[in-house]
Amino acid sequence: MAYRADLIRLTGVRARGFHGVLAHERRDGQDFIVDVEMSVDLSRAGASDDLRHTVHYGEVAADVVAIVEGEPDDLIESLAEQIAKAVLARPLVEAVEVTVHKPQAPVGVPFSDVEVVVRRTKDVPVVIALGANLERDGEAPQATLRQAVRHLQRTRGLRAVRVSGLYATAPVGGELVAGQPDYVNAVALARTSLAPATLLARLHRIEADLGRTRDVRWGARTLDLDLVQYGDPRDGSDVASTDPDVLLPHPRAHQRAFVLVPWLDVDPEAALRTGEGVTPVAELIPRLTDQTVRELEGQR
Numbered sequence: 130m131a132y133r134a135d136l137i138r139l140t141g142v143r144a145r146g147f148h149g150v151l152a153h154e155r156r157d158g159q160d161f162i163v164d165v166e167m168s169v170d171l172s173r174a175g176a177s178d179d180l181r182h183t184v185h186y187g188e189v190a191a192d193v194v195a196i197v198e199g200e201p202d203d204l205i206e207s208l209a210e211q212i213a214k215a216v217l218a219r220p221l222v223e224a225v226e227v228t229v230h231k232p233q234a235p236v237g238v239p240f241s242d243v244e245v246v247v248r249r250t251k252d253v254p255v256v257i258a259l260g261a262n263l264e265r266d267g268e269a270p271q272a273t274l275r276q277a278v279r280h281l282q283r284t285r286g287l288r289a290v291r292v293s294g295l296y297a298t299a300p301v302g303g304e305l306v307a308g309q310p311d312y313v314n315a316v317a318l319a320r321t322s323l324a325p326a327t328l329l330a331r332l333h334r335i336e337a338d339l340g341r342t343r344d345v346r347w348g349a350r351t352l353d354l355d356l357v358q359y360g361d362p363r364d365g366s367d368v369a370s371t372d373p374d375v376l377l378p379h380p381r382a383h384q385r386a387f388v389l390v391p392w393l394d395v396d397p398e399a400a401l402r403t404g405e406g407v408t409p410v411a412e413l414i415p416r417l418t419d420q421t422v423r424e425l426e427g428q429r
């Protein structure tokens with residue numbers, strides 16, 4: 130069956146605005162009617178019955194009315210674009226179709242409606258940390274990381290995957306990791322249309338496909354994929370989440386040379402939001418002098 134995303138469809142939101150090219154449109158105003166179709170993964174909300182796991186259509190409707198009633202534009206194209214941008218800014222919305230109807234437009238002949246439709250897809254930068262310290266079917270952790278990168282490249286909704294070099298790192302975590310073999314770590318950058326929880330579920334699927342079993346917290350593993358950051362804190366588009374199932378940014382990333390060193394390797398301008406604000410990764414690394422990180426293979 131062809132892949133079809135779940136949807137929330139909100140239709141017929143009516144508000145008065147002063148958009149238009151003609152002077153009387155700017156003076157007198159008219160009604161605009163807006164339909165919004167949002168691609169949202171509804172499986173989590175369907176299972177949890179929790180409003181926080183979906184998009185509140187009442188909030189979307191209020192945003193639409195505020196934009197229609199706001200600053201006048203000449204064109205309904207720009208109105209539709211602004212609405213699409215506001216809707217896509219919601220973390221759970223993966224794609225949106227916005228229709229703006231203008232049934233009282235000055236068309237000059239009898240007509241029933243004129244509408245524009247814009248379709249936009251989310252395209253957010255993400256940072257994914259990869260780690261492994263157990264062999265898988267006799268293959269070294271390096272081979273598992275390379276295989277994981279191939280899975281990322283094939284994941285629908287992820288594109289432009291770029292990977293750091295591979296690093297050998299001593300286990301970090303004191304007592305909890307004592308006696309474990311060294312890890313191999315890397316960082317992948319990508320762009321995604323997927324919502325954070327959906328992307329994390331895809332990462333868990335790749336871990337499982339590559340032999341990961343979830344038994345002991347911080348136990349040795351054939352593969353660990355963490356979502357370090359979703360969006361870009363340098364322009365304020367990053368998502369901060371305290372949902373225990375999807376913590377963002379990853380709460381321990383700033384203390385981990387095995388994340389920060391490969392990340393800086395693949396993005397010298399990288400920055401991370403921490404309790405202190407947005408900090409360049411290059412400034413976080415020198416604070417972690419006690420952690421051993423050694424490059425094994427350069428960027429590919």
Ligand SMILES: Nc1ncnc2c1ncn2[C@@H]1O[C@H](COP(=O)(O)OP(=O)(O)OP(=O)(O)O)[C@@H](O)[C@H]1O
Pocket residue numbers: 329343345346347348353354355356357373374375376377378379381
């Ligand atoms: N940003 C995130 N990235 C990865 N896992 C997350 C994130 N936020 C919450 N989790 C959840 O954390 C739980 C533990 O994840 P995982 O098994 O990868 O932990 P770990 O690798 O042992 O430790 P750490 O989280 O310190 O790397 C999982 O249930 C996962 O869903």
Ligand SMILES: Nc1nc2c(c(=O)[nH]1)N=C(CO)CN2
Pocket residue numbers: 259260261298299300301302306312314347353387
């Ligand atoms: N060097 C290193 N240490 C770790 C790592 C890891 O990937 N690399 N992962 C951990 C739990 O996710 C705990 N400690």
